[in-house]
Amino acid sequence: MKYDVIIIGGGAAGFFTAINLAEQNNQLKIAILERGKEVLSKVRISGGGRCNVTHAEFLPQELIKNYPRGEKELRGPFHQFMTGDTIEWFQQRGIELKTEEDGRMFPVSDSSETIIDCFLAEANRLGIEILKKHSVQDIIKNDKEWEVSTNQEKFSAKKIVLATGSNPKIWGILEKLNHSVVSPVPSLFTFNTKDERLKDLAGISTFATLKIKGKKLESEGPLLITHWGLSGPGILKLSAWGARILNECNYNFELQVNFLGFKTEEEVLEELIQLKNNFPKQQLTTYAQLELPKRLWRRLILKAGIAENQIWAELSKKQMQKISEALTKAIFSINGKSTFKEEFVTAGGIKLKEVNFKTFESKLHENLYFAGEILNIDAITGGFNFQNAWTGGFLAASAIAEKY
Structure with a gap:
């Protein structure tokens, strides 16, 4: 024909x-x-x-x-x-x-x-x-x-x-x-991780900045917690720009997440000091702070070693540093990928x-x-x-x- x-x-x-x-x-x-x-x-x-x-x-x-x-x-x-x-x-x-x-x-x-x-x-x-x-x-x-x-x-x-x-x-x-x-x-894929910090938090989303440890790969955008790990525009952007690099490491790498976007560890520490001064008798787990979803805030500070009933007044400087690091420099081990939808x-x-x-x-x-x-x-x-x-x-x- x-x-x-x-x-x-x-x-x-x-x-x-x-x-x-x-x-x-x-x-x-x-x-x-x-x-x-x-x-x-x-x-x-x-x-x-x-x-x-x-x-x-x-x-x-x-x-x-x-x-x-x-x-x-x-x-x-x-x-x-x-x-x-x-x-x-x-x-x-x-x-x-x-x-x-x-x-x-x-x-x-x-x-x-x-x-x-x-x-x-x-x-x-x-x-x-x-x-x-x-x-x-x-x-x-x-x-x-x-x-x-x-x-x-x-x-x-x-x-x-x-x-x-x-x-x-x-x-x-x-x-x-x-x-x-x-x-x-x-090129477009989500990250698999079985990290305990994310357990039962599927569906929670927050704006975050992301880095692949040891690589010149960074991204920012909404981060979505899923049943198998991490997704959302921020992750998909990172997967696209890092398509070849992440393939070379067989999708096994460390991801650093700043759950507070562009805020630095030092800036968050100052905000935590302010919260301690403003709400000395309030338990840390009662209300979410720093605009994080409540369940995510609660999980991250508990995993940073804070007791369930601890009040702000009892926080030591060392504990506040641990919280600040847990919020801005959280490291997740990624083991594999999933196709996006x-x-x-x-x-x-x-x-x-x-x-x-x-x-x-x-x-x-x-x-x-x-x-x-x-x-x-x-x-x-x-x-x-x-x-x-x-x-x-x-x-x-x-x-x-x-x-x-």
């Missing part, structure tokens, strides 16, 4: 590329090849089933700071298509987005089906063929076109777009075409120096394009990975449309 453009991968990046390409040149015969029995499956589960479409960051120089891999390369593309363009794109198709307190943007419907229905309707309107259960076995470059073999049949096209995400089989095919692949490692993001993919980021075309092969996580680009959680998919898909589509 012959097409003008074949897009391999029926996910967010693949559909966005196909739709924008068909809109810019409605004469093109376009097909999307998807190996699974369903398309857009990752869109369906993203954001807890609500689809975190993008993030309310409207300055390219600020937006790129959320990409541990791809920061430099995305600067130019984000000047061409970024958050505001994404919002307008969906708006033009009748989908309003809303912004939550943390900057994440979702469809007003709070359902990923809204985005999926939009993509499927647009693909249908534009005559894009969607071929499911087509697992690509090989890609061969002939004189003037590409030949794509799947488990069902052979296709040919002048141009192809690879939007297959973290797919080792496709990476292997690309290596045969002399592309270099940075080996993938998990059902969202699996990897660091790894096509080496970025082999891609022209004005067009998202391969520098090694003319008429071969990439979009989304197939590239060695990944972001922290919050809608940034989708924004990379939209930007890459749009620019690849524009570049292909211009050539025809």
Whole structure:
């Protein structure tokens, strides 16, 4: 079967590329090849089933700071298509987005089906063929076109777009075409620990600063205690920036947590002295202090060696130092990781120096394009990975449309 453009991968990046390409040149015969029995499956589960479409960051120089891999390369593309363009794109198709307190943007419907229905309707309107259960076995470059073999049949096209995400089989095919692949490692994950200080505290959240002991890895943000350890935006940010380093140490390391955010041990000591002066006869465990959740405050001071019924007046200077340290320099032994919800993001993919980021075309092969996580680009959680998919898909589509 012959097409003008074949897009391999029926996910967010693949559909966005196909739709924008068909809109810019409605004469093109376009097909999307998807190996699974369903398309857009990752869109369906993203954001807890609500689809975190993008993030309310409207300055390219600020937006790129959320990409541990791809920061430099995305600067130019984000000047061409970024958050505001994404919002307008969906708006033009009748989908309003809303912004939550943390900057994440979702469809007003709070359902990923809204985005999926939009993509499927647009693909249908534009005559894009969607071929499911087509697992690509090989890609061969002939004189003037590409030949794509799947488990069902052979296709040919002048141009192809690879939007297959973290797919080792496709990476292997690309290596045969002399592309270099940075080996993938998990990027967004939570930390496992069986520390007694966290027992039965699942669900408690507080703003914290975090450091990996012995590494130049730091983060800050909401910290969530879970049944298996630690999660929340602060942890996920740390996991993204430390993806390779933490993989190298097999996810066994020491995490230092400051449960009071940016307050220093000395500043906390002064506040404890003030509390001792203000509430001399009050038991420490009666009321939470320093804006910590009560159960967390109580657990941390008890684990610092304070008696259940001890009053503030009885606190020695040594005890106050122990409390201050327990709150600002708590060390947790991390033993392993867990996937964040059902969202699996990897660091790894096509080496970025082999891609022209004005067009998202391969520098090694003319008429071969990439979009989304197939590239060695990944972001922290919050809608940034989708924004990379939209930007890459749009620019690849524009570049292909211009050539025809």
